[in-house]
Amino acid sequence: DAKTTQPPSMDCAEGRAANLPCNHSTISGNEYVYWYRQIHSQGPQYIIHGLKNNETNEMASLIITEDRKSSTLILPHATLRDTAVYYCIVRVGGSARQLTFGSGTQLTVLP
Amino acid sequence: AAGVIQSPRHLIKEKRETATLKCYPIPRHDTVYWYQQGPGQDPQFLISFYEKMQSDKGSIPDRFSAQQFSDYHSELNMSSLELGDSALYFCASSSQGGVETQYFGPGTRLLVL
Numbered sequence: 073d074a075k076t077t078q079p080p081s082m083d084c085a086e087g088r089a090a091n092l093p094c095n096h097s098t099i100s101g102n103e104y105v106y107w108y109r110q111i112h113s114q115g116p117q118y119i120i121h122g123l124k125n126n127e128t129n130e131m132a133s134l135i136i137t138e139d140r141k142s143s144t145l146i147l148p149h150a151t152l153r154d155t156a157v158y159y160c161i162v163r164v165g166g167s168a169r170q171l172t173f174g175s176g177t178q179l180t181v182l183p
Numbered sequence: 184a185a186g187v188i189q190s191p192r193h194l195i196k197e198k199r200e201t202a203t204l205k206c207y208p209i210p211r212h213d214t215v216y217w218y219q220q221g222p223g224q225d226p227q228f229l230i231s232f233y234e235k236m237q238s239d240k241g242s243i244p245d246r247f248s249a250q251q252f253s254d255y256h257s258e259l260n261m262s263s264l265e266l267g268d269s270a271l272y273f274c275a276s277s278s279q280g281g282v283e284t285q286y287f288g289p290g291t292r293l294l295v296l
Contacts, residue, residue: 113292115187118284165283170216170239171216171226171275174225176225
């Protein structure tokens with residue numbers, strides 16, 4: 073699975089959009105981009121995934137560049153409860169393969 | 184919606200003892216994964232099972248074993264416990280076919296004294 077690079081930490085004001093970047097320059101054509109988050113010591117929570125098109129669900133939006141070498145997770149209106157470590161993971165879909173967690177981005181939402 | 188269930192949620196053991204962690208996947212999920220997260224570390228993959236067969240293996244110590252049963256629940260057996268085994272243990276489940284998104288349980292916190 074391709075390696076990802078994320079900034080170690082980011083701050084965001086409550087109510088503003090949080091934009092979390094991820095670089096995955098070695099991504100292969102059959103690899104998906106997944107985003108998970110982990111609120112302190114809780115189980116990682118699935119947020120969203122995409123292959124090449126932009127995706128949106130009730131939690132977030134995922135913007136993938138046309139060359140697929142980077143992506144951005146957008147939380148449109150961050151709240152204090154969105155403070156967590158956010159992991160960008162690149163992985164081939166299917167076949168019961170593991171998720172490889174990198175160091176992620178610690179997002180702190182400030183009041 | 185039903186989620187992954189893990190038991191026990193907390194466990195305290197002495198060195199050299201054994202421990203068994205249980206995981207009940209989301210209904211109709213056929214694949215189970217185990218991850219270990221040490222203090223201040225990121226989750227690390229241990230092992231996974233699909234249809235009761237081991238499908239992928241990570242950095243699982245030889246002292247650990249796991250299996251998946253006919254009802255798809257899984258158990259992680261840990262023997263000769265060491266202080267370094269103190270960690271959060273997460274189970275995740277997924278359904279094969281398609282993108283196969285993994286959903287995580289709340290974890291079992293194991294403390295070895």
